[in-house]
Structure formats: C-alpha cells, structure tokens
Amino acid sequence: MGFLDLKNLTKRFGDFTALDDVTLEIERGTFVALLGPSGCGKTTLLRIIAGLERPTAGRVVIEGEDITRKAPEARRLAMMFQSYALLPHMTVLENVRFPLRMAGGDSVARQRERAREALALVKLDPLADRLPRALSGGQQQRVALARAIVSEPRVLLLDEPLSNLDARLREDMQIELQQLHERFGLTTVFVTHDQEEALSLADRVVLMRQGRIERDAGAEAIYDDPGTPFAADFLGAANLLPVTPEADGAGVTLADGQRLGIEGAPALPQGRDLELVLRQEDVGILEAGADPGEGRETLAAEVVASIFLGARVRYVVKVADTELRVLGPRQPVFKPGTRVALAFDPAAIRWASER
Amino acid sequence: MVRRFPPSALFGGGAVLLVILTFMLLPLAVVIMSSFTASQFLVFPPQGFSLRWYGEVVASTAYLEAAWVSLVLATAVTIASVAIGTTAAIAIQRRKLPFAAAFSGLFLSPLVLPTLIFGIGLLIVFSVYGDGPSLAAIWVGHVVITVPYVVRTVMAVLADADPFVEEAARTMGAGRLARLWFVVLPQARSGIIAGGFFAFNVSFDEAVIALFLRAPGVETLPMRIYGQLEFSPSPEVAAVSTLMIVMTVIVIVLIERFLGLARVSG
Numbered sequence: 001m002g003f004l005d006l007k008n009l010t011k012r013f014g015d016f017t018a019l020d021d022v023t024l025e026i027e028r029g030t031f032v033a034l035l036g037p038s039g040c041g042k043t044t045l046l047r048i049i050a051g052l053e054r055p056t057a058g059r060v061v062i063e064g065e066d067i068t069r070k071a072p073e074a075r076r077l078a079m080m081f082q083s084y085a086l087l088p089h090m091t092v093l094e095n096v097r098f099p100l101r102m103a104g105g106d107s108v109a110r111q112r113e114r115a116r117e118a119l120a121l122v123k124l125d126p127l128a129d130r131l132p133r134a135l136s137g138g139q140q141q142r143v144a145l146a147r148a149i150v151s152e153p154r155v156l157l158l159d160e161p162l163s164n165l166d167a168r169l170r171e172d173m174q175i176e177l178q179q180l181h182e183r184f185g186l187t188t189v190f191v192t193h194d195q196e197e198a199l200s201l202a203d204r205v206v207l208m209r210q211g212r213i214e215r216d217a218g219a220e221a222i223y224d225d226p227g228t229p230f231a232a233d234f235l236g237a238a239n240l241l242p243v244t245p246e247a248d249g250a251g252v253t254l255a256d257g258q259r260l261g262i263e264g265a266p267a268l269p270q271g272r273d274l275e276l277v278l279r280q281e282d283v284g285i286l287e288a289g290a291d292p293g294e295g296r297e298t299l300a301a302e303v304v305a306s307i308f309l310g311a312r313v314r315y316v317v318k319v320a321d322t323e324l325r326v327l328g329p330r331q332p333v334f335k336p337g338t339r340v341a342l343a344f345d346p347a348a349i350r351w352a353s354e355r
Numbered sequence: 356m357v358r359r360f361p362p363s364a365l366f367g368g369g370a371v372l373l374v375i376l377t378f379m380l381l382p383l384a385v386v387i388m389s390s391f392t393a394s395q396f397l398v399f400p401p402q403g404f405s406l407r408w409y410g411e412v413v414a415s416t417a418y419l420e421a422a423w424v425s426l427v428l429a430t431a432v433t434i435a436s437v438a439i440g441t442t443a444a445i446a447i448q449r450r451k452l453p454f455a456a457a458f459s460g461l462f463l464s465p466l467v468l469p470t471l472i473f474g475i476g477l478l479i480v481f482s483v484y485g486d487g488p489s490l491a492a493i494w495v496g497h498v499v500i501t502v503p504y505v506v507r508t509v510m511a512v513l514a515d516a517d518p519f520v521e522e523a524a525r526t527m528g529a530g531r532l533a534r535l536w537f538v539v540l541p542q543a544r545s546g547i548i549a550g551g552f553f554a555f556n557v558s559f560d561e562a563v564i565a566l567f568l569r570a571p572g573v574e575t576l577p578m579r580i581y582g583q584l585e586f587s588p589s590p591e592v593a594a595v596s597t598l599m600i601v602m603t604v605i606v607i608v609l610i611e612r613f614l615g616l617a618r619v620s621g
Contacts (some may be wrong), residue, residue, distance in 0.1 A: 052522050072525040085523035089541045098537070102528035147527070157526075 003028035003187055004049070004155055009058035011044050011211075018044040019055070020211035029185040033202035033219075035192055037234070041211040042191045046157050049189060050079045062154060073102070078153035082160040084144040086132040092143050093119065093128040099151040118150035119143075122176060138169040142176070149180065158190035162197050174200060195235045199223055207231050227269075229352045232277045239283070239324040240352065241276040252276065254299070256320035261297055265346040271353030278324070282348035285315055285328040285340055292343035299342045303334045317342065383600060390593035397588040408594040418595060421579035425559050428490065428575060432497040432558040437551045439498065440505025444546070445539055447506075448513040449521070459510070466503040473500070474567035481568065488568040493575070496564035501557050505550030512546030513539070552610060556603065 002025030011019040019041045026032055034042040047053040049060060051072030059068045067075055078099070086095050096115040100106060106114065119125045122142035132140055141164070148156055161177065162170045178201065181188055192198050198205050199219045207215040207222065207230075215222055215231045226232035232240055243252035243260070245268050251261045252274070260276075268274070284292075292298045301317040301324070313328045317340065326342060334340055360368075385399050393403030412418050443462050447455045465473065474496065481492045521538045529537060540547075562577040569578060576595070583592050 050526050052525065072522075073528045073530055075526075076528075077526060079523065079526040081519045081523050083517055083519050085517060085519040087520060087524070087537065087541070089544075090537075098524070098529075099527040102524075102533060151527070 002026050003063060004189075005059075005061040006045070006049070007059045007061065009045065009048060009055045009060070011041070011048065011053065012056045017211050019048070021058070022208075022211070022213055024206065024213070024216070026187060026189065028187055030204055031181050031188045031190075031202050032204045032206060033190055033192055033198035034206050034208060035195060035198040035234070036208035036214075037193060039210075040208040042193075042208050043159065045208070046079075046159060046189065046191045049155065050077060050157055051075050052079075076151075076153055077155045077157060078148040078151060079157040080141075080144045080148045080159065080161060082163060084132075084140045086140055086143060086147075088132055091129050091131060092124065092135070095132065095143055096147045096150050099147060103151060115146075115150055118146040121149070121180065122146045138165055138172070141165065141173065145176070145180075149184070149186065152184075154187065156186045156188045158188065160192055161190055163192070163194070170197075177201060199235075207234060225266075225350050226277060226352055228354060229273065229275045232275070232350075232352045238350075239278045239280060239326075241278070241319060241322050241324065243274055243276045245274060254320040255322075258300060258320060260299060262346050262349065264295065265349040266351060269351045269353045269355075271355045273354045275352045277350035277352050278344060278348065280314075280325050280327050282344050283324075283326045284343045285317070285326050285334065286343050287332075287334075288339040288341050290341060292341065295345060296343045297346050301340050301342050303336050303338045303340055305336055306334065315340075386593050386596045387600065389590060390597040392590050392593075394590070397590050397593060408590040409598075411589075411591050412594045412598070415591070417574070418576075418579060418591070421574045421576045422595075424490070424574060425576040428494060428497065429555045429559040431494055432501055433551050433555045435494075435498045436501040436505050436554040436558075437547055440502045440550055440554075441509050441540075441543060441547050443502070444506045444509035444513065445535070445543065448510050449518075449539060459506075462506045463503045465500045466507075470500060470563045474564045477564065478567045488570045490570060490573050492568040492570075493565050493573075496568060497558040497561060500561070500564065501554035504553035504557065505547070508550035508553070509543045509546035512549075513543055516542040548610065552606060559599075 004026040006022060006024040006026075009019050009022045010017070022041070022045060034045055036042045044053060048055050051067070051070060055068065059066055061067070062075075062077075087098065090098070093112065093115050096118050097111050100111040100114055101108075116125055116128065119128055122145055124139060124142050124146065127135060127139065132143065135143065141161070145161075148158075158177075162173055165173055174197075177188075180186065190201070199222075202219050205215075205217060205219050205222045206213055209230055215227050217225075217227075222231065223235055226235050226238065229240055232238040241254065243254055245252050246259075249268060250263065251259050253259055262268075286292060286298070288300065299319050301319045303315055304318050304323060305316040306328075307314040307316075309327075311330070313330060313333065315326050315328055315334065317324050317326060319342065324342070328334070388401050389397055389399050390401075390408055391404050391406070392398060392401035393405040393407065394401070440462070443458065446452045447459050447462070452458060477492065477496050477499075478488065481487055481489070485492065520542070521534055524534050524538045560577060561575075562581055565575050565578050566581070574582075576599070580592050580595055583589065
C-alpha cells in the first residue's frame with residue numbers, strides 16, 4: 001500500500017471514458033509525472049485526486065483513509081493551477097495566507113509570518129504587498145507555488161506547471177520545484193504533455209493513453225526502454241522500425257526483406273506489432289558496404305535529407321520505407337539519394353510492442 | 356496598408372453618423388438650453404438667460420418631495436434588485452442550477468415584455484389581492500423590471516472571470532460561504548455595481564408602472580414632471596430634467612474614476 005493509492009479509478013463523461021480503470025500507488029515523497037497527449041485522462045486523474053471531479057468508479061485513499069467522497073476543501077491537499085488562479089483583489093501576501101486563513105489554526109500574525117516564509121522560499125518576499133496583476137507571469141506562478149506549499153499539504157498537485165512560461169523561466173521554475181521537493185520531500189503529482197518536462201522533473205513517469213496507463217517507470221528507465229511504440233514515439237528522439245521476428249529468434253526481418261542479426265540484443269518481448277527502437281545517438285552512418293566494426297550490425301538505408309547542425313550533421317534516412325533520424329560527423333557528407341549503411345551495436349536495440 | 360474608402364462611402368457614413376448623433380444628443384441639448392430661458396413658457400429656442408427656473412425647482416416643495424420619494428424608491432429598488440439579481444446570476448452561472456437556461460430566460464424576460472401590460476397586470480393583482488396602488492406596489496414593479504439588468508451584468512462579468520479561482524479556493528479549504536465571500540462576490544463586483552447603477556437609473560426614471568400604481572398623495576419625480584407637462588408646461592420641467600441629466604453624468608464619472616467604465620460594462 002502506498003501513501004496515496006488510486007484504486008481502479010474510472011471516469012465517464014456521458015459516452016466518453018476519460019479514465020478507464022486506473023490503479024496507481026504513490027509512495028511518500030515521490031515526484032510523479034502524469035504524462036500524455038491531451039485527452040489521455042491525466043488532468044481528470046489529477047482533478048479526481050484533488051476532489052474537483054468525482055470518479056464514476058474506484059477509490060482514492062490517502063494514508064489509509066478513503067477520501068473518495070470527501071470534499072476538496074477537507075482533503076488537505078494543495079493544487080497549483082495552470083492559470084495560477086490567484087485571487088485578483090488580494091495582495092500577494094494575502095493570497096499566500098489564504099489557505100492558513102481558511103484552516104484557521106494560527107493567529108493572524110502567525111499566519112502572516114508563515115506566508116512570508118513561504119514567499120521567501122520562492123524569493124518573492126519583497127513583492128508581498130503588490131496585487132497579482134502588478135506581477136509578471138513567472139512571478140504570479142511563484143506566488144501560486146508559495147500558496148500551494150504554505151499549508152504543508154499532504155500532496156502537492158501541479159497542473160502543467162511550466163507550460164505558460166518562456167524557456168528561461170521554465171528552467172528557473174524547474175530548479176525551484178526540484179529544490180523545494182528535495183528540501184521538504186513533498187509528495188508531488190504533476191500533469192504535463194511535455195516529455196522533457198516529465199523526464200527532467202519526475203522520479204517516476206506515468207505515461208497515459210486514452211484513459212489508461214501505458215507505461216509506468218522511473219524517468220531514466222522509461223527513456224531507455226519505452227516498451228511500447230506509443231511510449232517510444234511520445235518520449236521522442238527514438239527511431240521506430242516495424243520488424244518481424246524470425247522463427248529461431250536469431251534475427252528479425254524488415255518490411256523490405258532485409259535481415260538483421262540480433263545477437264546481444266535484449267530478449268524479444270511478448271505482444272503484437274513488434275518494433276525496433278534505436279536512439280539516434282546510438283547509430284552511426286557509413287558508406288554502403290563499409291566495415292561496421294567488430295560485433296556491430298548494419299542496415300541498408302538511403303539518405304533523404306541532411307541538416308547541418310554545426311559540429312554534426314543530422315540525416316534523415318529511409319530504411320524499408322520508414323524514415324529514421326541519425327547523427328553523422330561533419331565529414332564525409334552524404335548527399336540525398338546516397339546509399340548508406342547504418343551501424344550499431346545490437347545491445348543498443350530496444351524493443352517495443354503493443355501489449 | 357490601410358484600405359481607403361471611396362469618398363462617397365465616407366460621406367454617406369458620415370451623414371448617417373451625424374443623423375444618429377443628432378437624434379441622440381439634440382433632444383438633450385434642447386432640454387438643457389430651454390432650462391435657462393427667461394420666459395414664462397417652455398419654448399425653444401430659449402429667450403434670454405436666467406437661472407430663475409432652477410430657483411423655482413429648488414424652492415418647490417412638490418418637486419423636492421417628489422425627488423425625495425424617487426430617491427428613496429430608487430435606492431430601495433436598487434438594494435432589492437442587486438440582492439435578487441446577483442443571487443440569481445451566481446446560481447445560474449456558477450452553481451450548475453438545474454434548468455439554468457430556463458431560469459436565465461425567466462429572469463431576463465421583463466426586458467422584452469411590454470411594461471404597459473405588466474403595469475396593468477400588476478395593478479389588477481394588487482387590487483384583487485392587496486391594498487391596491489401604493490408606493491410598495493411601485494417598488495415591487497420596479498424590482499421586477501430592474502432585476503434583469505443586474506442578472507445580465509453580473510452573469511456577463513462572471514462568464515469572463517476565471518472559474519479556476521473558485522476551484523483553487525476549494526482546494527485551499529474554502530467552503531461554500533467563504534468562496535462566495537472571497538471569490539465569487541469580488542469577481543462579480545463590477546457587474547453588481549453596473550447592474551445597480553442601471554437599476555437605480557431605470558427606477559428613478561420610470562413613469563409607466565408608477566402611473567398605474569400611483570396611490571393618492573404619492574408622487575415620484577417622473578410622475579411630477581409628466582403631470583406638470585400635461586397641465587402647465589413651465590421651464591421648471593426643463594430645469595428638473597437638466598438636474599437629472601447632470602446627476603447621471605456625475606454618477607458615470609464617479610464609476611469611471613473609481614472602477615473604470617470599460618471594466619464595469621464589459
């Protein structure tokens with residue numbers, strides 16, 4: 001049993017099934033990303049944890065207590081909204097004090113003190129007396145973050161925490177979130193559609209697809225071995241090549257009849273629609289017929305396009321009618337239309353299949 | 356590049372604009388100018404210049420009493436109208452009320468129904484089931500016809516407000532009343548003020564319902580003006596009207612200054 005248990009959660013909106021029997025156990029102190037394309041159910045799941053949405057079936061359990069039917073205001077969780085949702089008529093300090101004011105435990109002076117401390121954590125204490133609209137977007141978001149952590153919630157929920165920020169602010173916020181997480185060990189669940197965001201922030205990535213969990217693994221593990229074609233595609237940077245396994249398991253055949261030896265590659269998985277996953281950083285590009293080197297396998301390919309990136313050249317190549325992306329050195333340059341060979345160590349191969 | 360209109364279109368458009376402005380502003384200008392006349396009768400163009408009629412109005416017990424009645428009435432109407440209209444708008448817009456569309460239509464219907472018919476109906480209702488015409492009856496009638504303004508403005512403002520603020524307040528432990536007080540009412544504030552302003556003005560200006568439900572000895576300012584025009588059209592009427600215009604302008608300026616008219620009406 002985890003700290004936060006989501007058990008068989010299903011949510012239907014009319015005919016649409018937003019969540020389909022999702023079960024997830026989250027340990028105390030973990031930083032979990034719910035990743036997926038829009039409409040995959042990740043936001044619905046977050047809202048169900050917060051209590052803003054009632055599941056059609058299933059249970060939400062925190063610290064052993066079933067809170068499925070509990071109102072959001074009684075759950076002692078905090079959520080940071082994508083639009084920040086600051087109270088526009090209240091000063092920054094009053095916004096941050098609001099959860100404490102609602103809880104009503106401390107004296108007003110103590111509440112103010114705690115709000116100031118939370119503001120100091122996000123380095124906004126000098127702006128305590130401003131109104132939210134006098135702040136930049138990035139500052140508003142840090143106010144929202146301070147407001148979310150001020151009451152020391154059991155779980156911190158973040159809805160697309162970086163999506164409204166420009167590149168530089170994203171990085172700042174990312175660091176801010178990581179530091180807060182390390183310092184307080186807050187159990188954090190956040191929603192994102194951006195694989196980079198998920199991989200960089202989370203300890204654990206839960207990839208969702210059409211209301212179900214597609215893949216649930218550590219950030220590095222899921223990047224290294226996506227497991228399914230959808231995951232490989234969504235996590236990016238991967239080349240996918242449909243293949244058919246040979247009967248004896250010694251090799252695979254491509255759509256154009258090419259054979260590839262897979263000695264040294266991970267064991268073939270169960271499941272349909274087998275695909276070979278190759279990261280562009282693991283693949284070298286050679287003249288057709290050149291010696292790939294000891295223990296390396298090759299695939300015949302044709303250059304479709306080359307993009308000069310400075311230190312390296314990115315090639316789009318075609319293998320058995322599938323386009324792949326690989327990186328090559330500056331020299332030699334292969335012109336579009338050239339026959340080339342892709343060389344790689346079979347140990348770098350990953351498999352993906354529909355399960 | 357800016358597309359240039361042909362001169363004929365510019366001329367035509369300008370002419371239409373001029374006609375519209377003329378009909379909007381000229382009547383007001385006529386009334387204001389007539390109020391400064393030195394003559395005994397309401398004439399245009401005014402003859403000479405004098406503040407005499409303002410003096411007459413200020414010295415007239417009938418006008419002052421009528422103005423006082425109208426002021427009290429409009430204030431009471433505004434209070435009731437804002438309370439009912441705001442509650443209704445919040446319920447329709449935010450609280451997932453069943454039959455929200457039907458309620459919205461019901462609350463807005465007095466805007467399109469003929470006031471005359473409503474006035475007759477109200478008179479019959481009060482005569483059959485109540486004490487007949489009275490100031491209280493006028494108050495009820497005015498509340499009914501002014502509620503739609505409040506409902507409309509508050510609903511419009513709430514439709515623009517971020518609904519996630521209320522959800523955020525929920526996750527921060529705010530119950531229903533706390534959310535109403537700390538989130539929804541502040542969000543509705545500018546709509547409430549605008550709606551209240553409309554309600555006050557409509558009530559202060561209203562003559563049809565007031566005429567149907569007038570009780571002996573009770574006179575509102577529009578009734579007084581109407582009565583005076585019918586029997587002895589003196590320039591006093593123009594002076595009172597000018598004072599009403601000035602009052603309205605002052606209120607608009609105050610709202611603009613402290614709230615911003617764009618925020619209130621938009």
